[in-house]
Amino acid sequence: MTQRSRPDSNRGSNRPRDRSDRPPREGGRAVIPESDLSALITQSDPESAQLLVKHAEAMGRQLKNANLTTSQIRAIFGEVRQIDAQLSTIDLPVADQERAFRKLILLKPKMAYRARRERGRGVEELNNVLDPAIDLVVGGTDLKNQQERFRRFVEFFEAILAYHKAAGGN
Numbered sequence: 001m002t003q004r005s006r007p008d009s010n011r012g013s014n015r016p017r018d019r020s021d022r023p024p025r026e027g028g029r030a031v032i033p034e035s036d037l038s039a040l041i042t043q044s045d046p047e048s049a050q051l052l053v054k055h056a057e058a059m060g061r062q063l064k065n066a067n068l069t070t071s072q073i074r075a076i077f078g079e080v081r082q083i084d085a086q087l088s089t090i091d092l093p094v095a096d097q098e099r100a101f102r103k104l105i106l107l108k109p110k111m112a113y114r115a116r117r118e119r120g121r122g123v124e125e126l127n128n129v130l131d132p133a134i135d136l137v138v139g140g141t142d143l144k145n146q147q148e149r150f151r152r153f154v155e156f157f158e159a160i161l162a163y164h165k166a167a168g169g170n
Helices: 034-042 046-065 070-087 094-117 122-138 143-166
Strands: none
Touching: 034 046, 034 122, 034 143, 046 122, 046 143, 070 094, 070 122, 070 143, 094 122, 094 143, 122 143
């Protein structure tokens, strides 16, 4: 009986061993560390913008590989855009701002429903990232702070959508 030697993991491969640029995986799905998600939603410095790009790119690829379709992501993004349009209204009364944030909170059960209803795991993975991000938005100290966080949430969602498409998402 001949003993086969294990090939060196670096032999014959151009892939670097360090995969620190990949998002952590939990149960076969990509997750964004809570501290990173918090930074990209609650902070507006260049470092948090770099984190946003890094995680959006990874999520876009992950969602493409999970067979998330453009129509699935756009269904959720369309509702976010409606909320964004409402909040972008100049001199919006406080009651209307609160209604807009209520719609954002109520997006969470809609996303959970879609995640269970749709085929594949793409919507579920998107939900696993957006759900805690929504919590960070509505956890702002006041309406102005919530609006700033919401703007960063929209930027993050737009970036995920863009990277999903760039990765070849349908």
